Amino acid sequence: MSSFMRLVWSIIVLWGLTGAAYAQSATSALQNCLPTRDMQEAVASKSVVAPAFAVMTARRQVPNAEVLRANLCRNSDALVYVIMALQKDGRIVQVMIDGPSGRVKSVH
Structure with missing residues (x-):
């Protein structure tokens, strides 16, 4: 499958999510995200683990x-x-990782 088709499939799956609780938790978790530059500064200062x-x-x-x-x-x-x-069955999973420690906080 081409990268373009995977992107299209991902968008379709994201639009198809119907769980209000999932949508609310995903939205609230993504509301206060740092811009790329701030994320780079946090990594450089060793405040958080590397994104990789x-x-x-x-x-x-x-x-x-x-x-x-x-x-x-x-x-x-x-x-x-x-x-x-994105799982192979089309479900989206949200994994929250503690920035400073790199430990898993939750999986939904």
Whole structure:
């Protein structure tokens, strides 16, 4: 499958999500995300683990899934990576990784 077709499929699946609770939790988690420059500064100052480390941790939690998005966001006063992954069955999984420690906080 081409990259373009995977992108189209991902968009279709995202539009098809119907769970209001899931949509609300995903939206609230992504509301306070840092711009790329701020994320780079947080990584450079060693305030958080590298994004690649967070993505690898999420991939271990959701094997055989394609990572669609990884953002560094503020959750209360903590920095967390919010990683969205597409499973082969079409379900989207949100993995939250604690920014400073790199540990999994939740998988939904």
